Structures are given as structure tokens and as C-alpha cells.
């Protein structure tokens with residue numbers, strides 16, 4: 001509000017003062033403007049509206065120049081689009097990211113950008129919200145000059161040089177918005193956007209707003225933009241997406257149950273990293289590290305795997321370099337078939353097969369080969385980090401770095417600390433994650449950590465639903481309509497049914513050829529095992545007949561409630577156990593690692609929106625129907641939150657208060 005008031009007052013003064021011949025608008029401390037303060041959006045917005053004063057800028061009879069350094073995003077770029085000229089530093093980033101916050105650019109962005117750069121380019125920028133470099137902005141035509149020198153000085157010089165020149169062609173509101181074949185263009189774009197949006201409403205609304213720029217005169221288009229913004233502004237999706245924006249920043253401020261924190265733990269500098277194992281995960285991790293400028297020693301002891309791995313890594317690095325127009329990072333990777341090659345690195349990431357005996361042995365070897373202060377990290381997806389640490393001479397230097405496939409693409413990294421992990425080890429792994437572009441979340445050590453632990457009840461419910469009569473397609477469709485890119489069964493097919501099978505075997509749950517539906521004292525569905533044993537796909541019908549199970553019709557409401565609420569229930573247990581520091585950590589893990597639709601804010605945020613009492617009631621209902629399924633038993637924390645009046649998510653920590661941490 002204060003900034004808006006400042007802009008209004010200063011612009012009015014500058015425009016009306018006859019001594020002022022031209023005007024430059026700049027930001028402070030090298031940053032033009034990041035747009036609206038979205039913290040204001042949840043409250044009553046005070047202060048003056050901007051659009052009228054923006055129009056006063058455009059209609060001024062003296063040149064107004066935007067000097068863009070750092071960022072011009074959202075309302076910041078919209079302000080610049082009302083200026084007559086835009087002078088931009090080469091390092092600046094520009095964009096209209098409102099769509100990522102569940103909104104649309106409502107200070108004229110949807111009406112002005114298409115007039116300036118054409119409808120197709122504006123559709124791309126506004127519906128994706130992507131940031132562009134100054135060079136791309138120049139190419140697209142929405143900045144006038146890109147410079148490397150002092151931007152404000154250059155803008156002042158320029159503003160003085162154009163005093164007295166006609167400004168008619170510089171007023172974007174007066175430009176036409178031509179769009180040949182508009183119907184076909186918008187139909188095609190709408191289809192594409194709907195597909196990509198997976199139920200998100202903002203991208204579709206952005207398209208409608210841009211369509212108004214083509215079909216309506218400017219003033220009416222601006223009116224339509226406001227109306228469409230009003231439909232988004234208070235939507236649940238906007239709240240969810242803005243929660244995600246802040247949560248992404250909250251998780252970087254990690255803490256451990258011991259009290260160690262991000263701001264008191266200094267990471268160790270890391271320049272040289274070893275990756276052990278060149279399977280799918282090891283290859284992706286190697287690529288991610290090399291692309292971030294680190295030297296990598298990639299070790300693979302099996303010759304065929306080494307040849308295939310080396311080729312795959314080089315191909316990925318070459319392709320990425322071509323795509324980005326930079327030189328390839330292939331030279332940063334050195335390959336070896338000997339473990340001794342890791343002797344001089346500062347950090348090792350083990351990415352061998354998910355087998356505890358193999359990993360134990362490897363950690364023992366690494367502990368004797370590496371320098372005394374080398375950090376040893378395991379890319380395990382579920383195994384006990386503390387047990388691995390106990391194989392080494394410095395257990396405090398062992399942490400988990402759980403990557404998600406494909407590791408060079410997926411944004412999530414779970415950094416797993418055991419009870420003995422040193423704060424510096426966690427800080428170093430978190431910092432490395434940040435450096436390679438990951439959203440890193442620090443979590444405690446337990447079976448499956450946060451993400452996979454919550455996935456267990458979810459996947460069991462999906463199978464139980466098939467036992468009871470749902471087809472895999474019905475389950476997947478409900479989950480995909482909710483917004484997951486893939487339902488449980490499609491995801492299992494893609495990641496390989498044998499992955500979970502191997503884990504269940506190691507847990508002693510698999511009994512080849514046996515059909516018993518109770519294992520280790522609880523309900524169990526052996527369908528997945530049978531599929532793997534027989535290599536068959538049309539299994540459920542025959543299986544139900546043999547088990548004497550009577551099919552019933554299952555609707556998508558039940559699919560969602562059973563799969564999602566059991567996953568959420570496990571999330572509450574994780575919070576209770578102190579394995580995750582807060583609901584934001586769980587939510588970011590699900591959004592960035594498991595395809596949870598961002599516009600639903602993550603599972604814990606979703607629970608808060610559905611209503612904790614409703615989630616509790618549903619769990620109680622299903623638990624009564626399925627008393628042999630322990631994960632449907634509502635967690636203590638969920639009950640406690642409901643009996644505390646279901647506080648908003650940012651106040652859950654007050655109810656959790658003393659996490660009785662297992663760590």
C-alpha cells in the first residue's frame with residue numbers, strides 16, 4: 001500500500017509539474033518491481049488503486065521511461081508497460097507470473113501485452129507465467145533497449161533525448177490488437193491450456209481475458225479483465241497457489257528436532273562430488289551436478305553398466321547444452337570402475353541398487369577410502385539412514401539425499417537426517433540441493449521418510465478398491481480428474497511393478513502363489529504380487545472370483561476419500577512423530593515430488609480446505625467398514641486439531657507443540 005501511495009503521489013507531481021520535461025521510473029537497490037505484495041491479498045486491501053494512475057502515466061504529454069533492473073514481474077511489468085519506453089539491464093528478468101499464483105495480470109497486462117507483442121506470444125507468456133531474459137524480451141518486442149551499463153543513468157539520458165517527440169505511437173492502449181483466424185487460434189490454445197492445467201482455473205481465465213483484448217475495445221477489455229480477476233481473486237485455487245509460493249520459501253528455512261537450524265548451521269564448501277552407481281538414478285544425479293558446475297567422479301563397477309551409463313550421461317549433457325545454447329558440461333565428469341577414485345572428493349552420493357546389504361558394505365568401504373571429513377550421502381528411497389551411518393567411522397557425516405526420477409528433471413530432494421547427523425552435514429546437503437536447482441526439504445529418518453511413507457496407505461487403498469470392485473481405470477480416472485498427472489496404476493506401470501514387489505519381498509510380505517489377504521496381522525492385497533509373478537494384466541476379475549469377493553460400484557468420491565485421506569492421515573502421523581518440521585514441508589514434497597496438483601496446495605493444505613472435521617469423519621466411517629486396515633484409524637494429531645477447533649494451517653504447530661520425536 002505504501003509503495004502504491006508513493007507511486008500515485010510522485011507520478012501526479014511529476015506529470016503536473018511544468019518544469020519536469022521527462023520522467024524515469026526505477027526501483028530501489030537494483031530491482032525494478034516484483035509486482036503486487038501478495039500478502040495483502042488475503043486481507044482488506046488498503047491504499048490507492050493503481051490502474052487510474054497508470055493511465056495517467058500513459059496519457060502524460062511528456063515521455064515516461066521505465067529503467068528496469070533486477071526483476072519486472074507481474075504488476076511491476078504492467079507498470080512498465082504503461083510507460084512510453086522501457087530500458088532494461090541485460091541481467092533483468094521479466095514476466096507476468098500471476099497465473100502461477102492462481103490470478104491473472106489485472107493491471108492491464110492481458111489487454112496491453114497482446115497489443116504490443118501479438119496475441120500468440122502474449123498467450124504463451126501469460127498462460128505459463130514464465131520469466132524471460134532481457135534479450136528475449138527485446139526479441140519479443142516489449143522492451144526497447146537492453147544495456148550492460150547503469151540502467152538508471154542510461155534511462156535518464158534516453159528520457160532527455162526524446163523530449164518533444166510525439167508519444168502517440170508509444171501509447172499501447174491506442175494500438176490495435178490484430179489476430180487473424182482468432183477463433184481457430186483461441187480454440188486450439190484453450191484445448192492445450194486445459195490439458196496442461198489439469199483442473200487449474202487461472203490459465204483458462206487468462207485465455208478468456210486475452211480473448212477480450214481481441215474482441216472488445218480497450219476500455220471494455222480492461223473492464224472484462226477486472227471481472228475475470230474478481231472470479232479468481234478469492235478462489236480456493238488462488239489461496240492454494242499463494243500458499244505454495246510461501247511454503248517453497250518456508251522449507252528452505254529448515255530445522256531439526258535437536259534445535260539445529262538453517263541460520264545457525266554453516267554448509268561446507270563443495271566443489272567435487274562422487275556418484276556411485278550409474279543406473280537410472282546415478283545418471284540423472286551426475287547430470288544435475290555437472291550442469292550446476294560441479295566436478296563429478298562417476299563410479300560404476302559393472303562394465304556394461306559403465307559403458308551404457310557413460311553414453312547416457314554424455315548424451316543428456318550434450319542435448320541440454322544444445323537446448324540452452326551453452327557449452328556442454330561433459331568435461332566435468334570423470335568415470336572410473338574403481339571405488340578408490342572417490343578418495344579426494346568432498347561429498348559422495350551413493351546411488352546403487354536399493355539393497356541394504358549392498359549399501360552397508362559400500363558405506364564401510366567408503367568410510368575407509370574417503371577423507372575423514374567427507375560427507376557420505378545415500379540416495380535411498382526408504383532404507384534406514386541411521387543404520388547406514390553406523391557402518392561408518394563418522395556417523396555424523398551421513399545423511400540421505402533422496403532424489404526423484406528422472407533426477408536431473410524432478411525438482412524435489414528429501415534431505416534425510418538421522419539422530420546422529422551433524423547440522424553441518426544437513427546444511428551442506430541442503431545447500432548442494434539448492435545449487436543444483438532442487439527444492440530441498442529436510443526430513444527425519446523413518447521407513448520411506450515423508451513422501452514414500454505417505455504413499456504406502458495411498459497405494460494400499462488403491463489396491464483395496466480394486467479388490468472391492470473398482471477397475472484400475474476407475475481409480476486412476478478419479479485421481480487424474482483430481483489433478484494428478486497419473487493415477488496410481490499408471491504410475492506403477494511406468495515406474496515398474498517390480499520396484500514395490502522387491503520392497504514387499506524384503507519385508508517378508510510376499511508369499512509366492514498364496515492368496516491370503518491377511519499378512520502380518522493386517523489386511524493385504526496380493527494383486528500386485530500376482531501380476532508380477534504371472535506377468536498378467538487382466539487379473540482383478542478372476543482374482544475376485546477366486547477370493548469370493550463380491551464386486552460393488554465404487555464412485556470417484558470414495559476413491560478420492562480413501563486414497564487421499566489415508567495419505568493425509570499418515571501425514572498427520574509424520575507431523576506427530578517430528579519427521580517433518582511442518583505441514584509446508586509435507587506439501588512441498590508432494591507438489592514437487594509426487595505430482596500433487598499445485599492448485600490444491602499439497603495434501604495437508606487440501607485437508608485444511610476440505611475441513612479437518614470432514615476428513616476425520618470420513619476416516620472414522622471407512623475405519624468402521626474396514627477395521628482390519630490400521631492406516632484408516634484417524635491419527636491422534638488429527639483428532640487433537642479437530643478438538644482444538646480446526647485452526648488454520650499456519651497455526652497447527654501450536655497444537656503439535658511438543659512433537660514426541662523418535663529422533
Ligand SMILES: CC(C)(COP(=O)(O)OP(=O)(O)OC[C@H]1O[C@@H](n2cnc3c(N)ncnc32)[C@H](O)[C@@H]1OP(=O)(O)O)[C@@H](O)C(=O)NCCC(=O)NCCSC(=O)C[C@@H](O)CCCCCCCCCCCCC(=O)O
Pocket residue numbers: 034035036037038039071073074075076078097098101103104105106107109229230233234246249250
Ligand atoms: C521477486 C523475486 C524474483 C525475488 O526473488 P529472490 O530469490 O531474490 O527472493 P525471494 O523469492 O526469496 O523473495 C524474498 C522475500 O520476498 C517475498 N516476496 C517475493 N515476492 C513477493 C510478492 N509478490 N508478494 C509478497 N512477498 C513476496 C518472499 O516471500 C521472500 O520473503 P520470505 O519472508 O518468504 O523469505 C521472487 O520473489 C518472485 O518471483 N516473486 C514473485 C513475483 C510475482 O509473482 N509477482 C506477481 C505478483 S501478483 C501481481 O503482481 C498482480 C498484478 O497483476 C496486479 C493486479 C492488480 C490487483 C488488483 C486487485 C483486483 C482485485 C479485484 C478483486 C475484487 C474482489 C472482490 O470483488 O471481492
